[in-house]
Amino acid sequence: MARLRILVLGSTGSIGTQTLDLVRLDPGHFEVVGLSAHGSADALLTQVQEFQPRYVALADESQASGLEDQLPSTTTLFRGPDANLEMIEASTFDLAVHGIVGAAGLRPSVAVLKTGARLALANKESLVLGGELLLDLARRMGTVIIPVDSEHCAVHQCLRGEDPSTIRQVILTASGGPFRGKSREELRTVTREQALQHPTWDMGQRITIGSATLMNKALEIIELHHLFGLPAEKIQVAVHPQSVVHSMVEFVDGSVMAQMGPPDMRGPIHFALHYPDRAPAPAQKGFSLELFSNLTFEAPDRGSFPALDMGYECVSQGGTSGAVLNASDEVAVGAFLEGRIPFHAMGELCAEALAARTESSIDVESLLAADGWARKFTEDRIQTKYSGPNAARL
Ligand code: MG
Numbered sequence: 001m002a003r004l005r006i007l008v009l010g011s012t013g014s015i016g017t018q019t020l021d022l023v024r025l026d027p028g029h030f031e032v033v034g035l036s037a038h039g040s041a042d043a044l045l046t047q048v049q050e051f052q053p054r055y056v057a058l059a060d061e062s063q064a065s066g067l068e069d070q071l072p073s074t075t076t077l078f079r080g081p082d083a084n085l086e087m088i089e090a091s092t093f094d095l096a097v098h099g100i101v102g103a104a105g106l107r108p109s110v111a112v113l114k115t116g117a118r119l120a121l122a123n124k125e126s127l128v129l130g131g132e133l134l135l136d137l138a139r140r141m142g143t144v145i146i147p148v149d150s151e152h153c154a155v156h157q158c159l160r161g162e163d164p165s166t167i168r169q170v171i172l173t174a175s176g177g178p179f180r181g182k183s184r185e186e187l188r189t190v191t192r193e194q195a196l197q198h199p200t201w202d203m204g205q206r207i208t209i210g211s212a213t214l215m216n217k218a219l220e221i222i223e224l225h226h227l228f229g230l231p232a233e234k235i236q237v238a239v240h241p242q243s244v245v246h247s248m249v250e251f252v253d254g255s256v257m258a259q260m261g262p263p264d265m266r267g268p269i270h271f272a273l274h275y276p277d278r279a280p281a282p283a284q285k286g287f288s289l290e291l292f293s294n295l296t297f298e299a300p301d302r303g304s305f306p307a308l309d310m311g312y313e314c315v316s317q318g319g320t321s322g323a324v325l326n327a328s329d330e331v332a333v334g335a336f337l338e339g340r341i342p343f344h345a346m347g348e349l350c351a352e353a354l355a356a357r358t359e360s361s362i363d364v365e366s367l368l369a370a371d372g373w374a375r376k377f378t379e380d381r382i383q384t385k386y387s388g389p390n391a392a393r394l
Helices: 014-025 041-051 061-068 083-090 103-115 124-141 150-158 205-213 215-228 266-274 307-317 321-337 343-356 364-387
Strands: 004-009 030-037 055-058 076-079 095-098 118-121 145-147 167-174 235-239 245-251 256-260
Touching (some): 004 103, 014 041, 014 266, 030 083, 041 055, 041 061, 076 083, 095 266, 103 321, 103 364, 145 215, 145 266, 150 167, 150 256, 167 215, 205 215, 215 343, 307 321, 321 343
Parallel strands (some): 004 030, 030 055, 118 145, 167 235
């Protein structure tokens, strides 16, 4: 059987390295055609030496010259801000695993789908910004978006062979993050270090902070809405601290299907790499009494964690609202990690940005313009509120 030709976008990040871990275990199944990174030239070079891809892309121009000299003669380098797009266009591939972080992932998602290849999508921002656009494009090209987000992968699996019109509701599970049970007042004094301690999942920094604010879940509400065409009223969030039930679907007959497993992103990545087949993964653990003996569910505290309401609001508003929420959160999380704003300010800044602007257009240019606007708006608000002479006390 011919090997599956894959691109790994964002190959030095959390999703990218775990993807390559799985590829390494099953080398006869995959051919790595291309790898890309933002600026981690050294890590990328190590991957190139191991996987010998035909193409490699590095977005940060300043890191590119050092890399170019050391590449094997059979590997072509694309460099600069459009490097991913150029690599996607040049490559012949069956599947792209897209683990780029942030709104910068939107154009690569569009580019992959335009080739007709399958898109294994971990970059949730693509869907948060341009879900409508991407789903429409996938339909027109006769291809599919395979979600590489544990919750959405779970829903995808629960829906195999089911008629989507028979969904009563989807229950999106949330770990609740490190601050589950804390009051609004207590959240005013939590630190960056506390926020970065995720109880169950090992993930990138932005998602980890997003789990502490529940903004990650808000973005996942929007993602779920687009992927499966669900209205806001069919999306529930349940806090499930053990992160074993990755999400559930309740059907019109009252039956509830859940997809379960240890909290390990290699599960959803493996599923996406082999979709539509179910392939053996001997190293992946499944059921164990230790893990499954105490599964609990509770309602989220929407007062302490206002992000959830913003997710629902974006589902109702549509247009550029997802782009605005995502961009504002990216800037706010960056400022929080730099110690410039307190924890609770992240939600406040996002709410201000959402209230200030939404447009109905959903073409790539409008979405990215809204993204740019929200970044500037949020940064300006941070300057005014937290760095100026009248700055609020941290
Ligand atoms: Mg998730």
